Amino acid sequence: MDTNDRLTIAGREFKSRLWVGTGKYKDFIETKKAIEASGADVVTVAVRRVNITDRSKENLLDYLDPKKYVILPNTAGCYTVEDAVRYARLARAAGVSDLVKLEVLGDDKTLFPDTAGLIEAAKILIKEGFIVLPYTNDDPVVAKKLVDIGCPAVMPLAAPIGSGLGIRNPYNLKIIMEQVKVPIIVDAGVGTASDAALAMEYGADAVLMNTAIAGAQDPIAMAEAMKYAVHAGRLAYKAGRIPRKLYATASSPIEGML
Amino acid sequence: MFESIQIQVNGQPRACRAGATVGELLRELDITSERVAVELNLEILDRKEFDHRGIRDGDRLEILSFIGGGSQSMEVARNCLRVVRSGTWTRMIG
Numbered sequence: 001m002d003t004n005d006r007l008t009i010a011g012r013e014f015k016s017r018l019w020v021g022t023g024k025y026k027d028f029i030e031t032k033k034a035i036e037a038s039g040a041d042v043v044t045v046a047v048r049r050v051n052i053t054d055r056s057k058e059n060l061l062d063y064l065d066p067k068k069y070v071i072l073p074n075t076a077g078c079y080t081v082e083d084a085v086r087y088a089r090l091a092r093a094a095g096v097s098d099l100v101k102l103e104v105l106g107d108d109k110t111l112f113p114d115t116a117g118l119i120e121a122a123k124i125l126i127k128e129g130f131i132v133l134p135y136t137n138d139d140p141v142v143a144k145k146l147v148d149i150g151c152p153a154v155m156p157l158a159a160p161i162g163s164g165l166g167i168r169n170p171y172n173l174k175i176i177m178e179q180v181k182v183p184i185i186v187d188a189g190v191g192t193a194s195d196a197a198l199a200m201e202y203g204a205d206a207v208l209m210n211t212a213i214a215g216a217q218d219p220i221a222m223a224e225a226m227k228y229a230v231h232a233g234r235l236a237y238k239a240g241r242i243p244r245k246l247y248a249t250a251s252s253p254i255e256g257m258l
Numbered sequence: 259m260f261e262s263i264q265i266q267v268n269g270q271p272r273a274c275r276a277g278a279t280v281g282e283l284l285r286e287l288d289i290t291s292e293r294v295a296v297e298l299n300l301e302i303l304d305r306k307e308f309d310h311r312g313i314r315d316g317d318r319l320e321i322l323s324f325i326g327g328g329s330q331s332m333e334v335a336r337n338c339l340r341v342v343r344s345g346t347w348t349r350m351i352g
């Protein structure tokens with residue numbers, strides 16, 4: 001991998017352009033192996049009540065070396081500004097960093113973000129010194145607003161969370177990538193490796209996924225596939241693809257033919 | 259016998275020794291991890307306060323930590339995984 005091609009957000013440098021969630025795995029061993037195979041150095045985690053009745057249960061963070069991974073807490077499951085802000089503050093208090101992947105959900109069937117609530121919550125948290133990475137819709141206007149209020153990156157969805165539908169609106173994502181001058185992390189909805197490669201070919205700076213890996217028949221193999229897909233997509237984007245044409249252009253010269 | 263007070267921890271009623279600190283309660287609950295957040299009556303405590311903040315009768319504590327998560331709530335996630343692994347999902351789309 002090209003070590004000069006690093007992703008930088010709010011002054012932090014990231015090695016990998018594939019970020020992964022840690023939910024839905026069979027167990028922590030599988031989680032750890034899949035993350036290792038993915039090569040990701042950013043992993044998202046959720047904030048939940050500690051099980052106080054059964055302390056025998058192991059902790060996810062025992063399996064993830066904080067020196068090796070950037071732990072990115074999210075506000076998953078929050079449907080109001082108040083809840084999202086509360087969870088973000090709790091995540092910071094639990095002591096990883098000021099980073100938060102901010103989610104304010106608007107609908108429990110689609111898990112689409114409530115973008116009005118998202119902007120409101122982002123404003124509050126940015127004022128408190130958080131580095132807010134907002135999970136947003138594929139809406140260029142909202143993406144611009146999020147940047148205007150101080151988000152150092154935006155995370156538009158490809159499709160509903162966990163849907164595996166791939167990039168539903170490539171044109172909107174393209175517009176976001178052209179118009180927004182901060183890193184774009186395509187978040188949610190990726191189903192398989194080609195979806196991730198496509199996101200990167202369009203010009204995304206990174207891709208974040210969870211279900212596409214954890215829900216695969218072989219999560220560890222899929223994690224590896226995603227690593228190569230993101231890398232291939234990035235290289236293709238930087239290489240610059242040929243324009244699409246309706247008719248053929250011969251690859252072999254006519255000269256010298258009989 | 260120590261004097262006992264009633265508190266709520268993570269939504270569950272619980273008896274606690276009068277005068278105990280948050281730090282003592284955490285140790286009693288066998289919560290040794292550094293990566294926990296404690297909310298006392300909706301106020302998020304700084305970790306440095308754990309051993310100084312006393313617990314009073316009727317206090318409501320929330321003790322939280324990090325768990326595996328990508329996006330969405332765990333309930334939805336679990337249902338989703340069941341669907342994904344059982345193969346119905348592919349059939350639904352395909």
